[in-house]
Amino acid sequence: EPEVTQTPSHQVTQMGQEVILRCVPISNHLYFYWYRQILGQKVEFLVSFYNNEISEKSEIFDDQFSVERPDGSNFTLKIRSTKLEDSAMYFCASSYLIRVSYNEQFFGPGTRLTVL
Protein backbone atom coordinates (compact mmCIF):
# COMPACT_ATOMS: atom_id res chain seq x y z
CA GLU A 1 0.00 0.00 0.00
CA PRO A 2 1.43 3.41 -0.95
CA GLU A 3 2.72 5.50 1.94
CA VAL A 4 4.06 8.97 2.54
CA THR A 5 7.73 8.77 3.48
CA GLN A 6 9.92 11.31 5.22
CA THR A 7 13.68 11.67 5.62
CA PRO A 8 15.56 11.91 7.86
CA SER A 9 13.69 10.43 10.80
CA HIS A 10 15.76 12.56 13.18
CA GLN A 11 17.77 15.69 12.41
CA VAL A 12 20.00 17.46 14.90
CA THR A 13 21.28 20.91 13.99
CA GLN A 14 22.88 23.95 15.52
CA MET A 15 20.91 27.14 16.01
CA GLY A 16 21.22 29.38 12.95
CA GLN A 17 21.84 26.51 10.53
CA GLU A 18 19.64 25.75 7.56
CA VAL A 19 17.77 22.46 7.44
CA ILE A 20 15.81 20.75 4.70
CA LEU A 21 13.22 18.17 5.59
CA ARG A 22 12.22 15.85 2.80
CA CYS A 23 8.97 14.11 2.02
CA VAL A 24 7.87 11.81 -0.78
CA PRO A 25 4.09 12.06 -1.07
CA ILE A 26 1.90 9.33 -2.53
CA SER A 27 2.41 9.44 -6.28
CA ASN A 28 -1.06 10.37 -7.55
CA HIS A 29 -1.78 12.92 -4.84
CA LEU A 30 -2.28 16.56 -5.69
CA TYR A 31 -2.21 18.38 -2.37
CA PHE A 32 0.69 18.55 0.05
CA TYR A 33 0.98 19.75 3.61
CA TRP A 34 3.40 20.31 6.45
CA TYR A 35 2.38 20.18 10.09
CA ARG A 36 4.48 20.33 13.21
CA GLN A 37 4.11 19.16 16.78
CA ILE A 38 6.19 20.66 19.54
CA LEU A 39 6.72 18.08 22.27
CA GLY A 40 3.65 17.82 24.47
CA GLN A 41 1.60 20.21 22.35
CA LYS A 42 -0.96 19.82 19.61
CA VAL A 43 -0.27 19.21 15.96
CA GLU A 44 -0.28 22.56 14.13
CA PHE A 45 -0.78 23.33 10.46
CA LEU A 46 2.12 25.07 8.75
CA VAL A 47 1.42 25.19 5.02
CA SER A 48 -0.50 23.62 2.16
CA PHE A 49 0.71 23.38 -1.43
CA TYR A 50 -1.14 22.73 -4.67
CA ASN A 51 -0.35 23.22 -8.32
CA ASN A 52 3.20 24.31 -7.51
CA GLU A 53 2.23 27.11 -5.21
CA ILE A 54 1.32 27.71 -1.60
CA SER A 55 -2.44 27.46 -1.03
CA GLU A 56 -2.50 28.53 2.58
CA LYS A 57 0.00 29.15 5.35
CA SER A 58 -0.25 29.73 9.06
CA GLU A 59 1.22 32.50 11.17
CA ILE A 60 4.01 30.11 12.13
CA PHE A 61 5.14 29.87 8.49
CA ASP A 62 7.17 33.07 8.35
CA ASP A 63 9.97 34.14 6.01
CA GLN A 64 12.33 31.60 7.57
CA PHE A 65 10.27 28.78 6.08
CA SER A 66 9.88 27.77 2.46
CA VAL A 67 8.48 24.78 0.60
CA GLU A 68 9.31 23.35 -2.76
CA ARG A 69 8.45 20.46 -5.03
CA PRO A 70 11.74 20.34 -6.89
CA ASP A 71 11.32 17.28 -9.09
CA GLY A 72 7.70 16.18 -9.18
CA SER A 73 8.14 13.55 -6.50
CA ASN A 74 9.79 15.19 -3.48
CA PHE A 75 8.21 17.86 -1.32
CA THR A 76 10.61 19.76 0.91
CA LEU A 77 10.39 22.11 3.87
CA LYS A 78 13.37 24.42 4.36
CA ILE A 79 14.08 26.37 7.50
CA ARG A 80 16.72 28.97 6.66
CA SER A 81 18.05 29.85 10.09
CA THR A 82 16.84 27.49 12.76
CA LYS A 83 15.86 28.68 16.22
CA LEU A 84 15.60 26.69 19.43
CA GLU A 85 11.81 26.94 19.24
CA ASP A 86 11.82 25.17 15.87
CA SER A 87 12.55 21.92 17.70
CA ALA A 88 9.53 19.74 16.98
CA MET A 89 8.23 16.76 15.07
CA TYR A 90 7.44 17.77 11.49
CA PHE A 91 4.80 15.80 9.62
CA CYS A 92 4.27 15.78 5.89
CA ALA A 93 0.88 14.82 4.46
CA SER A 94 -0.60 14.44 1.01
CA SER A 95 -4.13 14.09 -0.24
CA TYR A 96 -6.17 13.32 -3.31
CA LEU A 97 -9.54 14.56 -4.32
CA ILE A 98 -12.46 12.45 -3.14
CA ARG A 99 -14.96 15.12 -4.02
CA VAL A 100 -14.95 18.88 -4.29
CA SER A 101 -15.76 19.40 -0.64
CA TYR A 102 -13.27 16.98 0.87
CA ASN A 103 -9.97 15.23 0.30
CA GLU A 104 -8.39 12.73 2.69
CA GLN A 105 -4.92 13.40 4.04
CA PHE A 106 -2.31 10.68 4.48
CA PHE A 107 0.53 11.37 6.86
CA GLY A 108 4.19 10.47 6.89
CA PRO A 109 5.96 9.15 10.01
CA GLY A 110 7.50 12.53 10.82
CA THR A 111 10.97 14.01 11.16
CA ARG A 112 12.10 14.91 14.64
CA LEU A 113 14.09 18.15 14.45
CA THR A 114 16.30 19.04 17.39
CA VAL A 115 17.92 22.48 17.42
CA LEU A 116 20.81 22.89 19.85
Next chain:
Amino acid sequence: AQTVTQSQPEMSVQEAETVTLSCTYDTSENNYYLFWYKQPPSRQMILVIRQEAYKQQNATENRFSVNFQKAAKSFSLKISDSQLGDTAMYFCAFTRTYIIQGAQKLVFGQGTRLTINP
Protein backbone atom coordinates in the same frame (compact mmCIF):
# COMPACT_ATOMS: atom_id res chain seq x y z
CA ALA B 1 -10.98 30.50 13.99
CA GLN B 2 -11.65 26.90 14.76
CA THR B 3 -10.44 25.18 17.91
CA VAL B 4 -10.46 21.54 18.95
CA THR B 5 -10.14 20.44 22.56
CA GLN B 6 -9.42 17.01 23.96
CA SER B 7 -9.68 17.14 27.72
CA GLN B 8 -8.30 13.65 28.48
CA PRO B 9 -4.49 13.61 28.11
CA GLU B 10 -4.28 9.91 29.00
CA MET B 11 -6.62 6.96 29.35
CA SER B 12 -6.06 3.35 30.21
CA VAL B 13 -8.43 0.38 29.97
CA GLN B 14 -8.27 -3.40 30.02
CA GLU B 15 -8.34 -5.40 26.83
CA ALA B 16 -11.89 -6.14 25.59
CA GLU B 17 -13.38 -3.18 27.47
CA THR B 18 -15.14 -0.28 25.80
CA VAL B 19 -13.54 3.15 25.98
CA THR B 20 -14.80 6.59 24.97
CA LEU B 21 -12.51 9.46 24.05
CA SER B 22 -13.92 12.98 24.25
CA CYS B 23 -13.53 15.88 21.87
CA THR B 24 -15.19 19.27 21.68
CA TYR B 25 -14.73 21.89 19.02
CA ASP B 26 -15.67 25.44 18.28
CA THR B 27 -16.52 26.84 14.87
CA SER B 28 -18.87 29.26 13.21
CA GLU B 29 -18.96 27.11 10.08
CA ASN B 30 -22.09 25.11 9.31
CA ASN B 31 -20.50 22.59 6.97
CA TYR B 32 -17.39 20.76 8.03
CA TYR B 33 -15.76 17.39 8.64
CA LEU B 34 -14.55 15.86 11.88
CA PHE B 35 -11.98 13.10 12.17
CA TRP B 36 -10.29 10.80 14.60
CA TYR B 37 -6.69 9.95 13.76
CA LYS B 38 -4.65 7.21 15.43
CA GLN B 39 -0.90 7.51 15.89
CA PRO B 40 0.73 4.28 17.12
CA PRO B 41 4.16 4.62 18.74
CA SER B 42 6.80 5.61 16.16
CA ARG B 43 4.38 5.28 13.27
CA GLN B 44 2.41 7.62 11.09
CA MET B 45 -1.03 8.94 11.82
CA ILE B 46 -3.82 7.03 10.17
CA LEU B 47 -7.44 8.00 9.74
CA VAL B 48 -9.77 6.00 11.98
CA ILE B 49 -13.13 7.53 11.23
CA ARG B 50 -14.70 10.53 9.55
CA GLN B 51 -17.97 12.38 10.17
CA GLU B 52 -19.59 14.89 7.85
CA ALA B 53 -21.39 17.60 9.79
CA TYR B 54 -24.46 17.63 7.57
CA LYS B 55 -25.08 13.94 8.25
CA GLN B 56 -27.11 13.25 11.36
CA GLN B 57 -26.21 9.57 11.43
CA ASN B 58 -23.15 8.77 13.50
CA ALA B 59 -20.27 7.22 11.57
CA THR B 60 -19.21 3.65 12.32
CA GLU B 61 -16.14 1.68 11.23
CA ASN B 62 -16.11 -1.83 12.67
CA ARG B 63 -15.27 -1.46 16.39
CA PHE B 64 -15.02 2.32 16.13
CA SER B 65 -18.03 4.62 16.32
CA VAL B 66 -18.64 8.26 17.06
CA ASN B 67 -21.22 10.19 18.99
CA PHE B 68 -21.63 13.42 17.06
CA GLN B 69 -23.64 16.11 18.81
CA LYS B 70 -23.64 19.10 16.46
CA ALA B 71 -25.51 21.49 18.72
CA ALA B 72 -23.21 20.74 21.61
CA LYS B 73 -20.14 20.72 19.30
CA SER B 74 -19.11 17.39 20.71
CA PHE B 75 -17.50 14.50 18.83
CA SER B 76 -16.54 11.49 20.94
CA LEU B 77 -14.95 8.25 19.77
CA LYS B 78 -16.06 4.91 21.16
CA ILE B 79 -13.83 1.88 20.81
CA SER B 80 -15.62 -1.38 21.52
CA ASP B 81 -13.91 -4.66 22.43
CA SER B 82 -10.59 -2.85 22.73
CA GLN B 83 -7.45 -4.65 21.55
CA LEU B 84 -3.77 -4.30 22.43
CA GLY B 85 -3.18 -2.89 18.96
CA ASP B 86 -5.46 0.04 19.78
CA THR B 87 -2.74 1.44 22.04
CA ALA B 88 -1.84 4.76 20.47
CA MET B 89 -2.21 8.51 20.60
CA TYR B 90 -5.62 9.57 19.28
CA PHE B 91 -6.18 12.98 17.73
CA CYS B 92 -9.49 14.64 17.04
CA ALA B 93 -9.36 16.97 14.03
CA PHE B 94 -11.57 19.41 12.12
CA THR B 95 -11.63 20.79 8.61
CA ARG B 96 -14.13 23.08 7.03
CA THR B 97 -15.91 22.15 3.84
CA TYR B 98 -14.52 23.83 0.78
CA ILE B 99 -16.84 25.12 -1.91
CA ILE B 100 -14.24 24.63 -4.59
CA GLN B 101 -11.57 21.99 -4.61
CA GLY B 102 -8.47 22.90 -2.74
CA ALA B 103 -5.98 21.93 -0.09
CA GLN B 104 -7.68 21.63 3.27
CA LYS B 105 -5.93 22.29 6.52
CA LEU B 106 -6.68 20.16 9.55
CA VAL B 107 -7.07 21.67 13.01
CA PHE B 108 -6.06 19.17 15.69
CA GLY B 109 -6.77 18.66 19.34
CA GLN B 110 -4.02 18.00 21.85
CA GLY B 111 -4.39 14.25 21.66
CA THR B 112 -5.31 11.49 24.10
CA ARG B 113 -2.79 8.78 24.86
CA LEU B 114 -4.73 5.51 25.09
CA THR B 115 -3.20 2.40 26.63
CA ILE B 116 -4.88 -0.98 26.37
CA ASN B 117 -3.66 -3.30 29.11
CA PRO B 118 -3.62 -7.10 28.75
